[in-house]
Amino acid sequence: MIQLSNLSKLYESKEGNVQALKDINFTVEKGDIFGIVGLSGAGKSTLIRCINLLERPTVGEVSIDHIELTKLTSTQLRNVRKNIGMIFQNYHLLSSRNVFQNIAYPLELIGMKKSDIKERVGHLLCLVGLEDKAKHYPSQLSGGQRQRVAIARALATNPKILLSDEATSALDPITSRSILNLLQEINEKLNITIVLITHEMEVIKQVCHRVAVLKDGEIVETGLVTKVFNDPRHPYTNLLLGSRSSQRDQSIPLDFFSNVKVGNL
Numbered sequence: 001m002i003q004l005s006n007l008s009k010l011y012e013s014k015e016g017n018v019q020a021l022k023d024i025n026f027t028v029e030k031g032d033i034f035g036i037v038g039l040s041g042a043g044k045s046t047l048i049r050c051i052n053l054l055e056r057p058t059v060g061e062v063s064i065d066h067i068e069l070t071k072l073t074s075t076q077l078r079n080v081r082k083n084i085g086m087i088f089q090n091y092h093l094l095s096s097r098n099v100f101q102n103i104a105y106p107l108e109l110i111g112m113k114k115s116d117i118k119e120r121v122g123h124l125l126c127l128v129g130l131e132d133k134a135k136h137y138p139s140q141l142s143g144g145q146r147q148r149v150a151i152a153r154a155l156a157t158n159p160k161i162l163l164s165d166e167a168t169s170a171l172d173p174i175t176s177r178s179i180l181n182l183l184q185e186i187n188e189k190l191n192i193t194i195v196l197i198t199h200e201m202e203v204i205k206q207v208c209h210r211v212a213v214l215k216d217g218e219i220v221e222t223g224l225v226t227k228v229f230n231d232p233r234h235p236y237t238n239l240l241l242g243s244r245s246s247q248r249d250q251s252i253p254l255d256f257f258s259n260v261k262v263g264n265l
């Protein structure tokens with residue numbers, strides 16, 4: 001369980017201060033797929049980075065399974081972070097390492113035996129549908145395949161939580177859908193809690209159970225996705241829902257996606 005309480009973030013600089021987050025409160029239950037949606041500058045990246053303390057909140061608490069992260073020593077925090085994987089819009093793969101070596105990297109860092117690494121990476125390659133790409137380098141892969149490698153690497157050490165920072169934003173609609181299907185499969189098969197940020201309501205609709213709508217650093221609405229979509233309470237949510245008509249899958253029939261399976265693309 002992830003719990004954020006009274007969390008605020010103020011960026012201070014010579015150029016001026018920015019109140020990026022204001023009094024954020026929410027709970028993500030174990031096994032949930034929780035989406036945070038908002039327009040550019042709403043504070044989404046700051047918020048998701050506060051969950052693993054890549055960004056330290058100015059005020060407030062971040063608890064994971066009732067452990068308050070802001071009070072931990074750096075060694076304790078490193079241990080907690082082993083349970084949190086993260087994926088990014090730009091994949092962050094190591095270009096000098098092939099697919100196998102990229103996925104193996106976090107396992108090498110924790111000192112796993114070579115034979116165990118081989119077995120674990122093989123398993124992860126199957127999970128993300130890239131068994132035949134082990135020796136390819138990132139430059140030889142499509143965006144969707146790169147994101148699959150990044151997902152496999154993020155799952156390598158068996159985390160309980162996966163944070164997704166706009167992981168599908170750089171992808172075309174069909175590839176994006178296949179990555180979202182993969183995240184859903186991972187959530188269901190491995191019971192991993194997923195927190196994702198996005199600027200697209202369509203992404204929220206496709207995979208999330210619950211959503212928080214973030215505007216100018218504040219949560220203006222939160223709840224079950226079905227409820228927020230069917231009965232939005234805040235004008236900003238309506239605005240985001242309204243903008244869906246101009247977004248990605250407008251021209252693709254919905255039943256098309258039911259045939260898109262992990263590994264097909």
Ligand SMILES: Nc1ncnc2c1ncn2[C@@H]1O[C@H](COP(=O)(O)OP(=O)(O)OP(=O)(O)O)[C@@H](O)[C@H]1O
Nearest residue numbers: 011018020038039040041042043044045046047199
């Ligand atoms: N390191 C920083 N120093 C100062 N201000 C920052 C810093 N990082 C972010 N900000 C400011 O905080 C606010 C929230 O930024 P953030 O990147 O969290 O928003 P976002 O919703 O993720 O935006 P986008 O979708 O465009 O990435 C913005 O006004 C941004 O300019």
